[in-house]
Amino acid sequence: MDQLNALKRSGEGPLRRKLSIGIIALSQIPDDPRVRRQGDAFTRAGWDVVGIGLAGSKSSPPSWPIRDETDLPLPAPVGQVEENKSDPLPKFLPDGLTTGQKLIRLATAPDQLYFAVRKRACAVAVKLGLKSPDIAAIVRRTARVTGLSWTRRQTLRRLGQVRYVLRMQAPRLLPHTAESAFWRLNSRFDDLYRLGMEHRPDIWLANDWTALPIARRLARQSGAILVYDTHELAADEYTERLQWRLLHRPVTVAIEGDCMKEAQLVTCVSDGIADRLQELYGLKKRPIVIRNTPSYQEMPFRPVGERIEVLYHGIVSPGRGLEACIASVAKWRPEFRLTIRGPVSPEYRSHLEARIAENRVGDRVRLVPPVPMTDLVREANAFDIGLFALPDHSRHNRFALPNKFFEYTMAGLALCVSDLPEMARLLKQYDLGVLFAGMEPETIAAAINSFNRESIEHHKRRSLEAARDLNWQKESETLISLCEQLVDTNRKS
Structure with a gap:
């Protein structure tokens, strides 16, 4: 014992x-x-x-x-809610306030207004017998509606913006206000x-x-x-x-x-x-x-076909060099094709489609829907070159080592990426492909055109070899080991 x-x-x-x-x-x-x-x-x-x-x-x-938020407990129906003394969000507009006081409160506490509206929407939805996912959708819509006239909404919006700016600037002088x-x-x-x-x-x-x-x-x-x-x-x-x-x-x-x-x-x-x-x-x-590597998957080597398929996959949004890549396609040799795959807003998709039309490359550039995260590497294996043009305008970009770099490698692609320190070091170490400096369409086109079928197949084989080192199974060993040590020390103390 x-x-x-x-x-x-x-x-x-x-x-x-x-x-x-x-x-x-x-x-x-x-x-x-x-x-x-x-x-x-x-x-x-x-x-x-x-x-x-x-x-x-x-x-x-x-x-x-x-x-997730659909798992949050729902409030009791209206009329059956007991007063909760510890509720951090008291009644938003207490009885006894004048119209002027109510307007001031609406202008200076938009966050509490959101919670008040959301709480009422939840209660009504519960009373109607709706399920959690439906309630979450209704709440998001209802929270945007305050019932105020357009003029009042605009006035309160401006007052709220002033308050927001002051709140966001306070940590410059008073760091403790940041939380x-x-x-x-x-x-x-x-x-x-x-x-x-x-x-x-x-x-x-x-x-x-x-x-x-x-x-x-x-x-x-x-x-x-x-x-x-x-x-x-x-x-x-x-x-x-x-x-x-x-x-x-x-x-x-x-x-x-x-x-x-x-x-x-x-x-x-x-x-x-x-x-x-x-x-x-x-x-x-x-x-x-702890690098952002995917889990190891053994991918087959796929020889280059008659057409050379270039892939960008990831979030499709401004700041990722996609406009420059599209503009560069007109200067690529005719055997190259570009596919852009990932989630995109309707507005930005329309913008990219306009750029494709403007550069007259509609027969060479495709915008395709995203695939599930678990299928990224397998779907990428059907391509030949992984492309990523990232502007060197900040430390954040300079030190980037994104998912897609390792996903392209795991999929067995040749890489064509911006000459930024972190990506360049690994690309050179493992001989994965070609670097380019700058975001001019001519520069990107020159990098793509520097490939031939033999060099692409060489880099594709090197990527498949590098994937045996650059994978999550190896990277995660360090994370798990350190966390185990922390828990052991904490429990003993």
Whole structure:
């Protein structure tokens, strides 16, 4: 009996409690490659895993559970709700306010207005007997409607904008105000927090800065370990945009810098980001690099056919060099074709279609729908060259080492990518393809035209060989080992 009690106290031996982790991301986790791979890796290692994310994913769910806002408890029907003294969102417009006071409250508390409208919409939906997904859709629509006239809405909108600017600028002088500003940025932050309160894992893993305050609050309350994984260089992500630098960067930097002080482990996707984070925030320990590699899949070598197929896959949005790539196609040799695959807004799709027509390359450029995240590598194997043109206008881009670089490699493609430090180093190390400097269509075309069938097949074979090193099974070993050490130390203490 004494020996069994000793094993319980030490956390070792056959009675040891199973390790557990909660993974938080402001994304649709089944569609988010890095977050999904994290959960898969910890599950394979024998951990209990729960994901906290957003609804609306397109990919099939993983083997481990994911909670989203449709899982939130619904309020009782109107007339049956008891007063909750601890409710952090009191009645939005208390009785006794004058019309002027009500207008001021509407103008200066748009976030509370959202919650008040959403709560009423939920109650009405429950009374109608609707199910969770239907209620979530109705709530999102109803929350946009305030019932005010157009003139009042515009006036209150301007007042709200002034208040928003002041709130976002406050962290420049008063860093401690950043967290208050954070919780008002997006109502979904509160949703994820409330979902997380139902779980008590050993570790809360925050993916990107938008999940960091949520995970920190949950870790503080339960005594869990805080781990931070940043997929981007958040402090420099949109520095090419003046509005972002003035409005959003102060909150981002203040939040990230403050929360990282409490994180027992910080990881990122490239060496450049690790060095920048250590320099920017004065970290004692350099963040650990866990590259954004896909899980290993053995792909067949596919010889080049009569037509040479070039692929861009990923998010289709501004800032990814797609306009320059489309303009360059007219200067490609006639055997090359370009496919752009990924999620795109209707407005941006129309913009790209106009650029295709303007450059008269409609017979050589295709815009195709995205495929599920789990099928990306297999579908990419049908192509010959993976293309990515990323402008060198910020540290964020300079230090980028994106999913698609490794997905192209895993799929056995030759690579044609921007000559940025992190991508260039690996491309040269493994002899994966061709680099180009600049975003001019002529430069991109020259890089594509430098390929011939023999060189493409050479680089495709090199990619398949490199994939045996550049895969998630190897990268995740470090993450899991470090997290196991943290939990062991925490339990013993």
